[in-house]
Amino acid sequence: MRIIIYLLLFMKFILDDIYSIKTILAGIILLIIFKVALNTGLVNILDTFLFIYSARNLEFKKIIKVTLILNIILMSCIVGSSMVGIIKNDIWYREDYSIRYGLGYKYTTFIANYFFHMVLMYIYINGKKALSSIGVIVIYIINYIIYYFTDTKAIFYLITLILVIELILKIKKTDMKVNKGWSIITQLSFPVCMIVSIFLTITYNGSNVIYNMLNNALTGRLALGKSAYEQFSISLLGKNIKWITGRVGIEMGFIDTYNYVDCAYLNILINYGVIVLLILCIGFMFIGKGVKEKNTCIVIIFLAIHSITDPQLIELMYNPFLLLLGEFLRYRIKINKKRKRIKIIY
Structure with a gap:
């Protein structure tokens, strides 16, 4: 191929x-x-x-839209399969013995990094306007769930900062x-x-x-x-x-x-x-x-x-x-x- x-x-x-x-x-x-x-x-x-x-x-936003949709479908299938036992949900331990889950991926940070790029795709598609309040809330909830299971701090803080910036742009009704x-x-x-x-x-x-x-x-x-x-x-x-x-x-x-x-x-x-x-x-x-x-x-x-x-x-x-x-x-x-x-x- x-x-x-x-x-x-x-x-x-x-x-x-x-x-x-x-x-x-x-x-x-x-x-x-x-x-x-x-x-x-x-x-x-x-x-x-x-x-x-x-x-x-090519029109880049169309490429991003298709990529985002495919990522959402694949991530949902992978995480769902790991929860019901179809795909192995690997467990990792930090030095302090805190538990980290792979959620169907080979390593705990993979899903967090995929989600980070998916958030950027969604923001890019939004283009001329800031994210809606509902969009910010949904993204933050998913971000926290991924952080809770994978303990991937850097991605959690980066996405949180992005959402704060988007909220500021929305509240101040800033020209985009x-x-x-x-x-x-x-x-x-x-x-x-x-x-x-x-x-x-x-x-x-x-x-x-x-x-x-x-x-x-x-x-x-x-x-x-x-x-x-x-x-x-x-x-x-x-x-x-x-x-x-x-x-x-x-x-x-x-x-x-x-x-x-x-x-x-x-x-x-x-x-x-x-x-x-x-x-x-x-x-x-x-x-x-x-x-x-x-x-x-x-x-x-x-x-x-x-x-x-x-x-x-x-x-x-x-x-x-x-x-x-x-x-x-x-x-x-x-x-x-x-x-x-x-x-x-x-």
Whole structure:
């Protein structure tokens, strides 16, 4: 199926009626991504780029609507099946012996991260208006239930903060059009979060009181990130990394060597290399520059913040907003009826 999809998407690329500098740029990026896929052994990144390019001239809100509906159906089936015993509901324990449930997913944080992105999808679809009071209440109740069973604190607080912002926008009846301040914050969100998270990780010093407090607040993420940085270093086009997660560690009997990096920026930097991280960062900055609705600003800003503590930024199965990067490669057609001419605007 993957080969068939590659052929279809490649045919679309070759048979495209519109050729421009952006087409050449897309071809160069494709070659870079292909090399990264070879270096890392991770074909998913090639799939992701091909879908980004192919979706560049589609109506993005329709894609998000379909994705959200499918996510709601699948999550309902998975959680429901785990409750009645069709799917195993794994139980995990923290060091303080508090219980965490998988709710049908392989790990406790998976459902929380899916729900986080679903909330962003719903906000994006809402577009020109803030969330309704009922919408805020329903989302918060689901958010709390997921938090109660999975004990995923970061996602719970992020979603709660998003809902507070939406309530403020609604109560104040704020104009949802983007002003200069919102535009600047949106454009800078990704580079600022990327630089800050990577800097703090690389310069982490366990004997420093402030760093130690930050590391504890981030449940050991700084220490793990520093260890991975020293062990694997970084490259331009990525390398094959054997990440050891908690589940793999338990099954293979070496849980103490857990080395997975949760920070998306550092994870991408170590795994996929400098160039891929820069492409993503520049791409989201470009998207932020053209945003016209505050709800879209909220989506981009919270994607950037979420990526400090979680690795789903580059995973299309979680984050369909990756397809927004196709906006950079979009062309528009302007029809002049009087002269009967079609002009391509890049």
